Amino acid sequence: xxxxHDVAARNELVSEFETHERRPDGIKxxxxxxxxxxxxxxxxxxxIHDDVELAVGTDSMLFPLSESSSHMAANTEIELYxxxxxxxxxxxSDLVSEQGGWFVEWLTKLRLGESANxxxxxxxxxxxxxxxxxxxxxxxxxxxxxxxxxxQAPLVLxxxxxxxxxxxTAIGFGxxxxxxxxxxxxxxxxxxxxxxxxxxxxxxxxxxxxTQCGNPFWDYDWLVAE
Numbered sequence: 132x133x134x135x136h137d138v139a140a141r142n143e144l145v146s147e148f149e150t151h152e153r154r155p156d157g158i159k160x161x162x163x164x165x166x167x168x169x170x171x172x173x174x175x176x177x178x179i180h181d182d183v184e185l186a187v188g189t190d191s192m193l194f195p196l197s198e199s200s201s202h203m204a205a206n207t208e209i210e211l212y213x214x215x216x217x218x219x220x221x222x223x224s225d226l227v228s229e230q231g232g233w234f235v236e237w238l239t240k241l242r243l244g245e246s247a248n249x250x251x252x253x254x255x256x257x258x259x260x261x262x263x264x265x266x267x268x269x270x271x272x273x274x275x276x277x278x279x280x281x282x283q284a285p286l287v288l289x290x291x292x293x294x295x296x297x298x299x300t301a302i303g304f305g306x307x308x309x310x311x312x313x314x315x316x317x318x319x320x321x322x323x324x325x326x327x328x329x330x331x332x333x334x335x336x337x338x339x340x341x342t343q344c345g346n347p348f349w350d351y352d353w354l355v356a357e
Contacts (some may be wrong), residue, residue, distance in 0.1 A: 133170050137244075137275065140240075141161060141243065142214070144157075144161050144237065144240060144241055145157035145158050145161050147237060148160060148161060148237065151228075151233055151237075152227060152228060156223045156305070157291040159305075160304060160305075161241065161304055162300070163218070163302060163303040163338075164238075164241065164300070164303040164337070165241060166290065166337045166338030166340060167299030167300075167302060167303055167337030167347075168213050168217065168242060168296070168299055169338075170211045170299075170337065170338055170340070170348075171209075171213065171292070171295055171299060171346070171348055172206060172210060172213065173346070174340075174345070175288075175348065176202065176205055176208055176209065176290060178284055178288055178348070178351060178354070179205070179280055179281040179283075179284045179288075179296060180202075180205075180278075180280055182234035182284070182350075182351035183280045183281075183283045183284055184217055184280075184284070185351070189230040192315075201262075201277070203282070204260065204277040204278060205274065205277060206279075207251070207276040208270070208273050208277055208278070209258055209274070210243060211251060211254045211255055211258065212258060212266070212270040212274075213242065213257050213275075213296055214235070214238050214239055214242055214243075214255050214260070215259050215266060216258075216266065216293050216296040216297070216338060217256030217296055217299075218234055218235050218238055218255075218259065219263070219266075219300075220296065220297045220300050220329045221234060221300055221304070222234065224300075224301070224309055226300070226301070226304040226306060227304075228322075230313075231356070235255060235256075235259070237317060239252060239255065258270070258283070263293065267289055267293055267295070269288075270289070270292075270293075271289045284354075285351070285354040285355050287320055287321055287354055288354055290320045291317055291320060291321060291348065291354075292314050294317045294320075295317070295347055295348050296318055297309075297310075297313045298313050298314060298317075298334070298347060299312045299337055300315065302336065302337050303333065303337055307334065310334050311334060314332065314334060316347070318332060321349065321353070321354070321356075323353055323356040324344070324346070324349065324353070327341060327343050327344040327346065327353075328343070329341055329342070329344070330343065330344065330346050332346065333346075335347055
């Protein structure tokens, strides 16, 4: 992922976005997508690592010896899936005028920067060749292969996560109507989302979260509430 302090890289992405999409709000879109997807990546890692340890304890058969390397592997898997899911949603929802894979390349630069290699790009294309349900199942398998703890997380997590990516993408492009429609689908999978006495399941700007339930991606106690 590009460094949040790399002003030159950010400016290049903003300029490319505004030129290609012919809209003047590239700074806002880049910043919002960056914050929203980074937040989801970090929160998901917490759900499959910290929360699993608290819930089931430590097991040498599940927990890797090198936490730093396993953390990096998990983050890479999450990023590749997020890129594919964001691109699919943005194109299907006409949020971008996709031509020749431009948005995939652009978003890959936003999320992975110079660390993106040919194999990673092939992995993204492999996701994009699948249906949404196939992508979701493939992501669960891939994540659990590099990070076995993820298999102990609540199953609803894998239903909510792609929807959370859709919410973050819609908000990043300023389409709160689509974001609200996706939130309704999340509530169907986890009705307790609307029970939070602080946020009541409302939409947040990318990068913000509810301190009570974790919205836009809910804390472990809420994932298992049903």
